[in-house]
Amino acid sequence: MVQFSRICYRKYGNFVDNLRLYVRGGSGGMGLPRLGGHGGKGGDVWVVAKKDMTLKRIKDKYPQKRFIAGVGTNSSIRALKGERGKDQEIFAPAGITVTTDDGKALGELNAEGDSVLVAKGGHGGSFHSGFEPSKGQAKQIRLDLKLIADLGLVGFPNAGKSSLLTAMSHATPQIASYAFTTLRPEIGKLMFKDHKQISVADLPGLIEGAHLNKGMGHKFLKHVERTKQLLFVVDVCGFQLASKMPFRSAFEAVQLLTKELELYKEELVSKPALLVVNKMDLPDAEDKLAELQEQLRNPDEFSDLLPDDMIPKRNMLFRHVVPVSASTRFGIEHLKTCIRESLDEDAATATKAIHQDRLQTLRQTDTAKTATPIWGSRSSA
Structure with missing residues (x-):
């Protein structure tokens, strides 16, 4: 059996490498039955990679760890098409995986500006829904840091x-x-x-x-x-x-x-x-x-x-x-x-592989262009 020592049970201290959050898309707006108005769609919730962000900063800034997008506006006489609810963005560091609470992968943030949609907003009320809006998605998600x-x-x-x-x-x-x-x-x-x-x-x-x-x-x-x-x-x-x-x-x-x-x-x-x-x-x-x-x-x-x-x-x-x-x-x-x-050796190998793939694609494209179509040969006959 592998042995270990109790001294090993230490923690990262203030370093946070995973975070559990509650997210909910905004509800849609009500439709207007007598004029056929369409309620606005609820806002979405996104996780977006941003420079100099840490999971600890999210935890400290949002202790409730709840992120809810804006509600779509109701249809009205002045605006038959209701405005869309405001999206909610959760800024996080690059180098994380985003999963649901049960482990389903939603996406990864590998570079600044990458984004993952984690909760969709509900649809606005319309003729097809009896002018009743739907609620936005609600779920627990996990942000898991893996250093790059x-x-x-x-x-x-x-x-x-x-x-x-x-x-x-x-x-x-x-x-x-x-x-x-x-x-x-x-x-x-x-x-x-x-x-x-x-x-x-x-x-x-x-x-x-x-x-x-x-x-x-x-x-x-x-x-x-x-x-x-x-x-x-x-x-x-x-x-x-x-x-x-x-x-x-x-x-x-x-x-x-x-x-x-x-x-x-x-x-x-x-x-x-x-x-x-x-x-x-x-x-x-x-x-x-x-x-x-x-x-x-x-x-x-x-x-x-x-x-x-x-x-x-x-x-x-x-x-x-x-x-x-x-x-x-x-x-x-x-x-x-x-x-x-x-x-450098690995980078050169990767570049060579990309070049070969592109060359193969170009060859296949040229072959397709020069090949005589079946319908063309019948026409000439």
Whole structure:
């Protein structure tokens, strides 16, 4: 069985990554029977991505968490067509999924300006409805934040992820020499000389049993889903989460991290990944690194280091294995180069695929234009 420590039950603090809201579309306006007037439609409720918004800001600003659109106006002698009710917009951060309370997906907000219709307004009264209006849709919805970043740092507590992010970028996450310093996601930006920017998400440390939602389990793993690539970070000398838990070598840490991702969602193991071997300034680090590299080359030969239920079905294939020391900045520039190469490689592959699809579409269009229609050949005959 996977073991875990009670110390892992900590919260994000003031960070809010999901929110439950009540939404209701506006009711339609009354029709006017004697003149055949049509009542105005009720307003709709939309969730709209806006810059600098957070779920916590929504929670603080709207403690009742109720959003109701405007009512359509009644038909009258002066205005046989009633005016439409005012739409209600809920401004939210980019990078969220919108679902109903029972889990049905309504849409995603991936970039500023994206919007999702969550509750339609009712129809105005008309001849077809006996001039009676209908009510707007009413439901509970959930806004679930999943960070969007080029890279997600994956590692056990105290592997040095926050120190690494600080060394690579301009982010200033909280850093200390004890586990669970990072209690909320932190985004850093890697800046390159050609002004290229790469975003890196430092996430709360994973623990054994995270796929069962132990510790910050699912709060961590759901953010990993929305990163393009993974950056595994391990302590070259291994780690021990708590005194009653077993010591784990760097290789065991890699295998356990892989297993946790696999058990949560198997396709996460297919993401492109790099491995950062941190704390190379420690004594015996070179020997430990050589041992790790040998184990990574022949992982099956060292499978007896872990119980059978903790061995991943599929080993991670790392594009680069980069030794660094976040505290002395050894290897940091080389790591940034490897990150850039890996992301550029995927971007080039994606661009090539798009180009091939367009070329195929053009060929099919040209073929359709030049082909002689059947009715045309009969006519000429």
